[in-house]
Amino acid sequence: MDDSLQSLIRQLIKKHHTSCPFEIAASLGIHIRFADLGQTTKGLYFRKLRRRFIVIHNQLPPPWQRFVCAHELGHDRLHKGISRFFLEEHSYFSPGKLERQANRFAIALLTAGLTPGQGESLHEFYLRAGIPQEMLYFFDF
Template identity: 55%
Template sequence: MDKLIHTLTRKYKTNCPFTIAEHLGIHIRYADLGEHTRGIYYSKLRRRFIVINSRLNSHWQRFICAHELAHDRLHRGLNRFFLDEYSLSNANKYERQANEFAVQLLLKSTVIRPGETLEQFFRKNYVPVEMLKYYR
């Protein structure tokens, strides 16, 4: 995962998930996905899409874009709904990996300052503090 993030950020000269997705040909859409769904990644007819819940604030939308980008890079071809319904595989593993990828990507270009707490570090970089547990 570290090598993939390094390659993406070096190749596209950014850690912005929206810019990276654009370069990769992934279409970003916004829709009201209700209260419980923050984002969706899917492909249809060889076109890839990230749909982000329009109800979320900009920091969460950025995080969700990075999370769904992880599904494209790490889990392409897997369908969470199928895994939940018909498989013994643990879909939570893939969600955890996507969260870890998103945190690493969004924090790639910055370092913790001496005396700075992790919470302050996340806030400074506009990463939701709820994702602290995915920081390595």
């Protein structure tokens, strides 16, 4: 994982005293909303009138809601001024550059402070950390 990304994650956790994406977003003044976003949209991040919002699909299970919050928080921290949709793709193998960066941010945040157990594969570790199974296709093991 990129050193600058790790440094950013460490700074966020140190400043906000948590690795919970919901708590960090709230501390940063980002408004979190839950809404029915349809079949293909898991979440979105946008700015309106100098206010920042993360909207999470309300039908997602809690691990996905947590991941989506972390992903959209990644857009806020990494892609200032850009509103991006986190769309479920028909193929999980070709996300755009900004989406990959937000996914890596989410995984780094959600695994911060955790270490793989003895004999635990990286795949098992990510699942234990609450990373949705579908997101594991983005990474080599």
